[in-house]
Amino acid sequence: MWQYFMPTKVLFSQKVVEQSKELLRTFGKNALIVTGKTSSRLNGSLNDVENALNSIDIEYHTYDKIEENPTFEQIRTAVGECKDQSFDFVIGVGGGSPLDSAKAIAVLLKNPSLGVEDLYDASKYNSSLPIIAVPTTSGTGSEVTQYSVLTDDMGFKRGFSHEKIFPALALIDPTYTLSMGTSLTRSTGLDALCHAVEGFLSKRATLISDLYAIEAMRLIRDNLPVVLKEPDNYKAREAMAYASSLAGMVISQTSTTLAHVLGYPLSTFKGIRHGDATAAFLGAIVSGAQSEVPEKVDLVRKIFGKIDEFIASAGLSIKVQITDDELERWIKRAISANHMRWTRGKFTEDLIRELYEGVRAN
Ligand code: NAP
Ligand code: FE
Numbered sequence: 398m399w400q401y402f403m404p405t406k407v408l409f410s411q412k413v414v415e416q417s418k419e420l421l422r423t424f425g426k427n428a429l430i431v432t433g434k435t436s437s438r439l440n441g442s443l444n445d446v447e448n449a450l451n452s453i454d455i456e457y458h459t460y461d462k463i464e465e466n467p468t469f470e471q472i473r474t475a476v477g478e479c480k481d482q483s484f485d486f487v488i489g490v491g492g493g494s495p496l497d498s499a500k501a502i503a504v505l506l507k508n509p510s511l512g513v514e515d516l517y518d519a520s521k522y523n524s525s526l527p528i529i530a531v532p533t534t535s536g537t538g539s540e541v542t543q544y545s546v547l548t549d550d551m552g553f554k555r556g557f558s559h560e561k562i563f564p565a566l567a568l569i570d571p572t573y574t575l576s577m578g579t580s581l582t583r584s585t586g587l588d589a590l591c592h593a594v595e596g597f598l599s600k601r602a603t604l605i606s607d608l609y610a611i612e613a614m615r616l617i618r619d620n621l622p623v624v625l626k627e628p629d630n631y632k633a634r635e636a637m638a639y640a641s642s643l644a645g646m647v648i649s650q651t652s653t654t655l656a657h658v659l660g661y662p663l664s665t666f667k668g669i670r671h672g673d674a675t676a677a678f679l680g681a682i683v684s685g686a687q688s689e690v691p692e693k694v695d696l697v698r699k700i701f702g703k704i705d706e707f708i709a710s711a712g713l714s715i716k717v718q719i720t721d722d723e724l725e726r727w728i729k730r731a732i733s734a735n736h737m738r739w740t741r742g743k744f745t746e747d748l749i750r751e752l753y754e755g756v757r758a759n
Contacts, residue, residue, distance in 0.1 A: 399603045402560075403649050405530075405541045407642065409569040414445040414531060417568055418453050424527055424565070425485025428457040429506070431475070431499040432490040433464065440576040442490050442533050458482060460502075463495045466664055466671070468548040469513045472498060476505045486527040489564075492585070493537030493671070496530050497545040500562040503528045513547070516557045523561065530564040533573040535637040536585025536672055538592055538645015540567035544652075553730065554661035558652070571631070571638035579625060580670070583711050586621040588672030589641040591679050593617065594704065595654040596647035598686040598693060599739045606650040609643045614700050616640035621711060654740040655731065656682045659752060662727045667717045677715045677756050680705040685742025716758040724753055 408417060421428075428450055430443070437443035443459070450457045460475055475498065484506060489499025503526040505511055515521045530540035539545075543563045546556040577585065596602060597610035617640050623633035660674030667674075683704050687694045701707040719727075728749050731737075737744065 399605070401603065401605045401650065403541060403563065403646055405564050405567050407541060407567045407569065409639065409642070411570055411572050413568045413570045414442070414449050417566075418449050420566065421449060421455065421529070422453050424529065426455060427482070427484050428455055429479055429482075429484040429487045429502070430457055430459040430490055431463060431487060431502055432459065432461050432495045433492070434461055436492075436576070437461075437490045437495070437533060440533055440573045442531055442570070442573045445570075446488055446490055446531060458484075463491070463498045465494050466548050466554065467494050467498045469550050472501045472505070472513050472547060475502050480506060480509060484526060486529060488529040488531060490531045490533065492532070492534035493539045493546070496532060496537065496539040497547065499530070500525070500528055500545040501547060504559070504562060516545070516559075517555065519557075519559050522559070525559075525561040527565040528562060529566045529568065531568050531570075532638075534577060534581065534585040535571070535574050535634070535641040536588040538589065538641055538648060540564055540569065541642055541645040542649045544648070548665050552665050554665050563649070567642070569638055569642060571635040574634050574638060575629060575631070577628070579628070579712070582624050582628065583713065584670035584672035585641070586617065586624065586637060586672065587676035587708060587711060587713065589613065589637070589644045590617045590621070590708075591656055591672065591675045592644035592648045592653065593640070594679055594697060595656055595682055596644070596651040597697065598682060598690060598741055599651040599654050600741060601651040601739050603650050606647045610647045611696070613640045613643040613647065614697065616643070618700055618707070625711060652736065652739055654682060654736050655734070655744055658731050658734040658736045659727075659749065662723070662730070663715070663717065663756065666723065669715060669717065673713055673715060676708050676713055678752055679708065681752050682740065682742075685740065685744060687742070689741045715756045717756060718759050719753060719757045724750065724757075727753065
């Protein structure tokens with residue numbers, strides 16, 4: 398048996414927000430826009446969304462305080478500030494951080510008796526305000542996933558998953574990604590790469606997710622080097638936006654695997670961007686899968702050659718100070734993570750220690 402479920406309506410085009418006014422009208426009269434502090438004002442996305450809402454007389458409030466790696470506390474503050482107004486739907490505008498925050502906020506506004514921790518117990522709720530996602534990075538695929546990744550009060554990144562947080566609508570305009578600088582282009586592109594490869598090698602991979610993963614891997618191989626060299630190349634940006642959404646559809650079926658878990662503390666405790674932190678461990682995921690799905694690993698190698706070399710050629714090199722205490726805590730978390738169940742290969746504590754030693758400067 399195989400199954401496929403990804404209920405988001407996806408519209409992909411330049412000027413797609415402007416072209417979707419009539420569709421936006423069907424969501425109600427009052428919108429909450431959730432975005433970050435600066436970039437959505439600079440790349441035109443926030444302006445496009447606000448203009449579209451103005452032109453069809455939808456009232457809105459713009460909440461623009463979401464930061465990278467959004468925390469439980471940021472979500473509590475946002476909900477506290479917005480809960481007294483009545484919203485019909487939530488529009489996330491930005492990278493994965495505003496999109497994931499929009500998902501959490503949409504559930505909490507719809508279910509006012511819940512706290513942020515309750516989001517992690519899917520049995521506690523079965524509804525959310527409708528979510529519209531307007532991505533401005535080509536990376537997380539959050540516009541087509543049922544996941545939201547937040548940083549808990551201990552500083553650890555934890556994802557929650559619920560069918561009700563699949564965006565109802567994803568409006569993807571690759572133009573917004575043209576303003577990404579080199580390091581953001583690399584880290585978000587590598588995140589999409591990790592989603593495609595981890596999903597392809599996951600124990601939960603399906604016929605359809607494999608189809609998407611192979612196409613996403615090819616597109617990323619052909620276009621990530623181009624967007625890094627020629628940031629204004631629209632065709633290549635468009636291909637990366639497409640690849641990123643395809644890779645998001647892959648993980649919506651397969652979830653992510655150990656590379657993501659290993660990368661999380663590097664982001665929250667060491668400030669390494671999510672895609673960079675994850676990609677540092679992707680080579681190990683590919684090698685780990687060799688004994689279980691050799692034909693799939695062959696295909697990944699056929700597409701990229703040595704994946705570590707492809708990643709290094711994008712400019713990734715990570716060396717951070719990690720204390721012995723941190724190392725042991727991170728290993729324990731990785732070993733007990735759900736993602737281990739979908740990861741192929743045998744990842745012992747010693748192997749994970751070795752992988753962290755590979756990015757350790759001290
Ligand atoms: P992000 O954390 O949303 O944003 C990173 C930075 O990029 C911010 O400073 C942001 O500015 C800026 N930025 C966004 N779009 C830009 C543009 N077009 N041009 C210039 N700068 C831009 O980055 P992200 O990599 O997209 O998201 C990472 C987050 O997503 C992590 O928390 C990760 O755990 C999560 N994630 C979620 C999923 C999922 O399925 N839900 C999957 C993978 C990763 P502002 O601060 O002004 O907004
Ligand atoms: Fe990711």
